[in-house]
Structures are given as structure tokens and as C-alpha cells.
Amino acid sequence: xxxxxxxxxxxxxxxxxxxxxxxxxxxxxxxxxxxxxxxxxxxxxxxxxxxxxxxxxxxxxxxxxxxxxxxxxxxxxxxxxxxxxxxxxxxxxxxxxxxxxxxxxxxxxxxxxxxxxxxxxxxxxxxxxxxxxxxxxxxxxxxxxxxxxxxxxxxxxxxxxxxxxxxxxxxxxxxxxxxxxxxxxxxxxxxxxxxxxxxxxxxxxxxxxxxxxxxxxxxxxxxxxxxxxxxxxxxxxxxxxxxxxxxxxxxxxxxxxxxxxxxxxxxxxxxxxxxxxxxxxxxxxxxxxxxxxxxxxxxxxxxxxxxxxxxxxxxxxxxxxxxxxxxxxxxxxxxxxxxxxxxxxxxxxx
Numbered sequence: 001x002x003x004x005x006x007x008x009x010x011x012x013x014x015x016x017x018x019x020x021x022x023x024x025x026x027x028x029x030x031x032x033x034x035x036x037x038x039x040x041x042x043x044x045x046x047x048x049x050x051x052x053x054x055x056x057x058x059x060x061x062x063x064x065x066x067x068x069x070x071x072x073x074x075x076x077x078x079x080x081x082x083x084x085x086x087x088x089x090x091x092x093x094x095x096x097x098x099x100x101x102x103x104x105x106x107x108x109x110x111x112x113x114x115x116x117x118x119x120x121x122x123x124x125x126x127x128x129x130x131x132x133x134x135x136x137x138x139x140x141x142x143x144x145x146x147x148x149x150x151x152x153x154x155x156x157x158x159x160x161x162x163x164x165x166x167x168x169x170x171x172x173x174x175x176x177x178x179x180x181x182x183x184x185x186x187x188x189x190x191x192x193x194x195x196x197x198x199x200x201x202x203x204x205x206x207x208x209x210x211x212x213x214x215x216x217x218x219x220x221x222x223x224x225x226x227x228x229x230x231x232x233x234x235x236x237x238x239x240x241x242x243x244x245x246x247x248x249x250x251x252x253x254x255x256x257x258x259x260x261x262x263x264x265x266x267x268x269x270x271x272x273x274x275x276x277x278x279x280x281x282x283x284x285x286x287x288x289x290x291x292x293x294x295x296x297x298x299x300x301x302x303x304x305x306x307x308x309x310x311x312x313x314x315x316x317x318x319x320x321x322x323x324x325x326x327x328x329x330x331x332x333x334x335x336x337x338x339x340x341x342x343x344x345x346x347x348x349x350x
Contacts, residue, residue: 024262028255029275035252036120036279037286038245040111042237049235052228053108054221056245060104061214063246064253068207078203089208092192097212099185105217106178113171115290116283120276121160122175124303127310128153129183137187139194149309156303163295202257270311273304 043051050056071077084093110119128150134140161167193199200208229235259271280300284290 028259052225057104058217060249064210096188097209098216099181101213101216102181106174110171110175113168117280117290121300125157153306160299163293
């Protein structure tokens with residue numbers, strides 16, 4: 001009877017643990033998809049009339065800086081790891097923050113010209129940019145398999161672009177610029193981890209990067225958007241909507257960490273693919289500027305197949321020396337891999 005009772009309790013515990021894990025995954029898909037739609041609505045909504053992507057991104061970074069400072073310095077809920085020096089901040093954190101600012105700025109700007117669905121399709125080219133830039137920086141090795149995967153992704157994105165009914169090349173340039181900036185950010189993070197030897201958890205990384213990104217965004221906002229905002233009296237950004245938008249962005253960044261700490265890097269990557277498909281399909285139903293064609297879907301499916309192959313290959317060749325056996329690449333809070341949560345998803349907050 002005791003064995004039966006123990007087995008029953010273990011089964012209930014496993015079921016409960018699995019249910020909590022799936023709730024984390026569903027929450028991540030919901031918050032990441034919702035934030036993309038939220039930003040699109042804020043930038044294109046006639047009610048708010050706030051077509052200022054630099055200003056929106058600047059507000060996100062200022063909010064993140066304030067929250068991280070409050071968490072770490074006021075309430076001291078999270079401790080900032082030691083090891084950050086002026087030299088490391090200038091040579092590593094500033095480039096990462098600058099590229100993060102560029103990613104957010106250009107990615108959000110693209111929503112003014114192209115649909116959410118088409119923007120997601122263009123983002124599928126990210127592994128190609130990361131691989132080519134990584135090879136240029138000596139972080140990646142050329143191989144026939146990787147070149148084949150890159151070719152599949154590129155062909156898929158090209159096919160999806162050909163199937164786009166109304167294409168804005170300005171929006172495409174913005175989105176591709178955001179992809180390159182994000183790829184550079186990931187490269188700089190890898191250099192930061194490998195060569196500088198500094199290990200940070202997610203909150204610590206955001207604590208250092210967010211103010212730098214805010215400063216990098218303040219300069220273009222001051223010269224590019226502030227004059228337009230001063231001239232225009234029609235925009236209206238209610239404080240509650242602003243707070244909710246900024247809070248959702250911050251929670252999104254934390255949700256990436258929660259997914260990986262609860263599951264694994266592989267699960268997070270697969271969940272990201274599911275999220276991308278969810279965004280593409282839902283955007284067709286929500287936004288009037290989204291018209292999916294059969295060629296769109298076929299091209300995006302080809303690109304996603306390449307992305308899945310790329311993620312699978314990267315996880316197989318990733319060094320496992322620091323990971324205990326049987327953890328399925330699971331990341332524990334405060335571990336050296338914590339900073340990798342910022343590179344699992346490509347431009348979540350834009």
C-alpha cells in the first residue's frame with residue numbers, strides 16, 4: 001500500500017510539474033506574441049496616433065533601467081554580480097547596448113511600413129546573419145552542412161518575400177537593419193562571455209545594458225522625432241497604456257529567463273518557432289494590412305525548417321562541459337548561462 005501511495009504521489013507530482021511547465025510555455029507564447037501586437041497597435045493606432053518608434057523604444061529602456069535599479073539597489077531583491085570594470089563596460093556593454101537600441105529602433109520602425117506577418121518572415125533570416133558575422137569575427141566555422149542550412153533559410157525568406165502582395169522596401173530595409181543589429185548584439189554577447197569572462201544573470205545584464213541603450217536612443221530621438229512630436233498635437237499616449245506597454249516589455253524579457261530555467265534552451269527555441277507561427281497567423285486575422293498568400297506560407301515554412309535545423313545543430317555542437325548530466329541543458333538562476341537568455345529569441349521586445 002505504501003508503494004502504491006508513493007507511486008500515486010509521484011505521478012501527481014510529475015503531472016503537476018508538467019502542467020506548470022506548460023503554463024510557463026503558454027505564458028511565454030502569449031506575452032511575446034501579445035507584445036508584438038501591442039507595439040504594432042501603439043505605433044499605428046489612430047486613437048493613440050504615436051508613430052514614433054524611437055520614442056517608444058526609449059520609454060521601454062528608461063522603464064527597464066528604473067525597474068532594474070529599484071530591484072537591485074532599493075529593495076536589493078537581486079544582487080549584482082561583481083567583475084564589471086570600466087574597461088569591460090566601455091569595450092563590451094556599450095556595444096551590446098548600442099546594438100540592442102538599434103535592434104529595437106529599427107524593428108519597431110519596420111511596423112510603420114510592413115505587416116507584422118511579413119516582419120516575422122524577414123526575421124527568419126537571423127541565423128544567416130549571425131552565422132556570417134560570426135564567421136567574420138572568427139566565432140563560427142564554415143562547413144557544408146551550415147552552408148546548406150543557410151541556403152535553405154535564405155531561399156525560404158526570398159520565396160516569402162516574392163509572395164508578399166504589397167511590399168514596402170523602406171520597411172524591408174528597416175527590418176533587415178534590425179536583423180543585422182541583433183546579429184551583432186549576439187556576437188558581442190558571445191565575445192563578452194568568452195573573452196571577458198564576466199558572467200551575469202538576466203537582471204544584472206539588463207541593469208547594465210538598459211541605461212546604455214536608453215542613452216543611445218535619446219540622441220536620435222532628440223534630433224529625429226522630438227521636433228515632429230513638438231509640432232504634432234494630435235498624438236495621445238494615455239499614462240496607463242504607456243505603463244502597461246512598458247511593463248509588458250519588461251515581463252517579456254523575464255519570461256524568456258523563466259522558460260529556460262524551467263525547461264531547456266532547446267525547448268525555448270522550439271517554443272520560439274511556435275510563437276513565430278502564432279504571430280504570423282494571428283496577425284492575418286487582427287490587422288487589415290496583413291494579407292497572407294500561399295507563396296508566403298510556403299516560403300516561411302521553408303525558412304522555419306532551416307531555422308529548426310540551425311537551432312538543432314547549434315545545440316548539438318554547444319560545449320556541455322559546465323552542465324551536469326541529465327539536466328537537458330536546463331539553466332538554473334544565477335548560473336553562468338543566465339546571460340544566454342537574452343540571445344534565445346531574436347528581438348522579442350520589438
